[in-house]
Amino acid sequence: MLAIEADALRRTYTSRTGWLRPRRTETEAVRGVTFDVAPGELFGLLGPNGAGKTTTIKMLNTLLLPTSGTARVCGHDVARDPVAVRRRIGYVFGGDRGLYDRLSALDNLRYFAELYGVEARDQKRRIAELLDLVGLSGREQERVEGYSRGMRQRLHIARGLLHRPEVLFLDEPSIGVDPVAARDLRRTVADLAAGGTTVLLTTHYMAEADELCGRVAVIAGGRIRALGTPESLKARVGDRDVLEIEVYGVGEDVLDGVRRVPGVRGVAVEERGTAQALSVQTDRGAELHAPVLAALDGVRVGRVISREPSLEDAYIALVEGEDSPEPDHERAGEEAHDLTEMTA
Ligand SMILES: Nc1ncnc2c1ncn2[C@@H]1O[C@H](COP(=O)(O)OP(=O)(O)OP(=O)(O)O)[C@@H](O)[C@H]1O
Numbered sequence: 001m002l003a004i005e006a007d008a009l010r011r012t013y014t015s016r017t018g019w020l021r022p023r024r025t026e027t028e029a030v031r032g033v034t035f036d037v038a039p040g041e042l043f044g045l046l047g048p049n050g051a052g053k054t055t056t057i058k059m060l061n062t063l064l065l066p067t068s069g070t071a072r073v074c075g076h077d078v079a080r081d082p083v084a085v086r087r088r089i090g091y092v093f094g095g096d097r098g099l100y101d102r103l104s105a106l107d108n109l110r111y112f113a114e115l116y117g118v119e120a121r122d123q124k125r126r127i128a129e130l131l132d133l134v135g136l137s138g139r140e141q142e143r144v145e146g147y148s149r150g151m152r153q154r155l156h157i158a159r160g161l162l163h164r165p166e167v168l169f170l171d172e173p174s175i176g177v178d179p180v181a182a183r184d185l186r187r188t189v190a191d192l193a194a195g196g197t198t199v200l201l202t203t204h205y206m207a208e209a210d211e212l213c214g215r216v217a218v219i220a221g222g223r224i225r226a227l228g229t230p231e232s233l234k235a236r237v238g239d240r241d242v243l244e245i246e247v248y249g250v251g252e253d254v255l256d257g258v259r260r261v262p263g264v265r266g267v268a269v270e271e272r273g274t275a276q277a278l279s280v281q282t283d284r285g286a287e288l289h290a291p292v293l294a295a296l297d298g299v300r301v302g303r304v305i306s307r308e309p310s311l312e313d314a315y316i317a318l319v320e321g322e323d324s325p326e327p328d329h330e331r332a333g334e335e336a337h338d339l340t341e342m343t344a
């Protein structure tokens with residue numbers, strides 16, 4: 001039996017905007033999302049802000065009803081049998097809410113254990129196990145108000161695991177967490193999956209998805225753009241080279257000029273302090289140093305390096321590349337399956 005089956009899930013939000021003349025606006029947050037997750041798999045939903053990741057998770061953990069489509073978790077339909085689903089899942093949303101600051105970590109876990117119906121005689125052992133798993137043993141007597149972000153996040157994960165869920169949903173586990181704490185968190189998540197828990201996590205961080213996930217669905221604009229192992233996604237940009245160019249103060253018009261250079265397949269910009277890093281994806285072996293630099297005429301240019309494409313480049317190409325036209329939703333599902341089969 002599959003741990004998660006999402007079939008053509010859609011969700012539209014209706015909200016009112018305006019005060020004098022209220023209008024109803026509809027947002028199609030998720031537009032036909034289909035994927036499966038096997039038991040014990042660590043599966044990632046990777047996508048930019050507003051892609052529909054949280055909405056997808058909320059339909060799977062029964063917090064939101066799908067507008068259409070179906071989903072099953074551990075074989076139970078999320079809409080028809082939400083109670084059975086809730087008994088088998090845990091979820092953790094990134095951020096600060098959901099813990100009692102004035103209580104110690106231990107008291108928080110005792111409280112939630114009670115709430116989740118963990119049997120009294122199991123509570124002590126279970127809590128000790130979890131404190132150990134998330135690396136908070138020895139700090140459990142401290143009040144949560146003195147906890148760092150990373151410690152809070154790990155306590156959230158412990159909370160989500162109290163009732164031994166088969167499936168854990170983690171919405172951006174490492175948001176706002178420093179790189180060292182994020183590495184510890186990733187280790188915790190990997191340990192969980194190694195212990196047999198199915199994990200569905202969302203992230204903006206390509207490196208996180210690459211390191212942790214067996215398979216990744218890249219989602220943007222409410223649709224799955226690609227689905228497969230991190231390697232299979234990288235292979236999609238395998239026929240490219242990347243020029244990384246440090247620039248200072250580059251405008252949209254100049255970027256458009258770079259995009260128009262023949263052989264350039266995509267351009268992404270990342271702010272790096274006072275400088276910006278341009279990643280220019282080019283056809284493999286195209287040797288576009290000269291024309292690309294010519295297109296940057298008048299812009300102060302720093303270091304220029306040529307490198308192999310990374311998962312991040314694949315992600316950028318999938319999310320905004322011109323060679324991934326928005327598939328209609330029926331096709332998006334099929335495409336996802338094709339890739340999975342190729343790499344399974
Ligand atoms: N309660 C809501 N009412 C109206 N629109 C909403 C609501 N929640 C989300 N949306 C919209 O739905 C779309 C998808 O949002 P969602 O939160 O699922 O994205 P996300 O991938 O989780 O983004 P992020 O990475 O920023 O968390 C966005 O356009 C968002 O503005």
Ligand SMILES: [Mg+2]
Binds near residue numbers: 053054055171
């Ligand atoms: Mg979100």
